[in-house]
Amino acid sequence: MDRPEVTLANYDAVYDFYRDHQQPRLLARAAxxxxxxxxxxHVHYRAGARDALRAVIDDGAPLVIVANHLTHSDQYTLAATAWRSPLRTLIGRTRVLAKDELFRERGQRREVDMMGGIPVFRAKNHGVRAVADAGRRMMDIAALRLSRGDAVAIFPEGTCNTGDPIRIQAVGSGVGHIVRRAAALGTRPALVTIGIAYGPDNDPGRPASVFITIPVPELTGTPREITHRVADELQCAVDGAVARY
Structure with a gap:
């Protein structure tokens, strides 16, 4: 299937494409x-988290991986963390929700596609009403990929934290809806939470401190309840990353 132009007006074709798109796994691993x-x-773990992460991966549970969002380097830090952790085995089978503007330029889009990107049309760019239908379709596709055994990585704050980097911003409810939609497809994804810190100056030019918490094996409840659980776990992960910088 040809790559469709990633525009809001074309969202149906866009998500038809990313419903089945497969990464070139060897290229992804090299990247x-x-x-x-x-x-x-510098990757750190809560006590027991590394072994628990290996266990949920070995059990074949699809993972929802969430991380805080501080700078435009975070996606690279998260990819580097995957390589340096038990998440390495999921490279090539991880979808990353990414803002739609990253898919506009042809060369950059091929790189984002190779890294597992799925476009997200954000309300801050297009308006709440304009993105409503596209957002629902995106959540359906993310849930479907989870039901097929892929991991899905999300920066649920939705935008860079330019205020207080040690306190997470509001977490969007999309993560809760994705998990509930995956459950409706018969899948119970596990939550893996990753905190990122670049030091007091929030300088992404320095190696990040990264902290991985113990996976939550099943997320249950309403989308709102799941979103609150994700926010609590994410703040704990950020606290751990900051403390170990």
Whole structure:
């Protein structure tokens, strides 16, 4: 299937494409390894989290991976973290929700596609009403990919935190709706929460401190309840990253 133009007016064709798009796994692994060598995050774990993460991966549970959003380098830090952690085995089978403007330029789009990107049309760029239908379709596609065994990575704050980097911003409810839609397809994804800190100056030119919490094996409840749980877990992960910088 040809790559459709990523525009809001074309969202049906866009999500038809990303419903089945597969990454070139060997290229993705090479790219993640290169980013790990360049960004060199210091990866820390809550006690028992590394073994627990290996266990949920070995059990075949699809993962919802969430991280806080501080700078435009976060996606690279997250990829480097995946290479340096048990998440390495999921490279090539992880979809990353990414803002639609990253898909506009042809060369950059091929790189984002190779890294597993799925476009998100954000209300801050297009308006709440304009993106409503596209947002629902995006959540359906993310849930479907989880039901097929893929991991889905999300920066649920939706925009860079330019205020207080040690306190997370409001977490969008999309993550709760994705998990509930995955459950409706018979899938119970596990939550993996990753905190990122670049030090007191929030300088992404320095290696990040990254903290991974113990996975939550099943997320249950309403979308609102799930979103609150994600926010609580994410703040704990950020606290851990900040403390270990």
């Amino acid at each position: 993640y390894a290169m980013l790990a060598a360049r960004y060199r995050p």
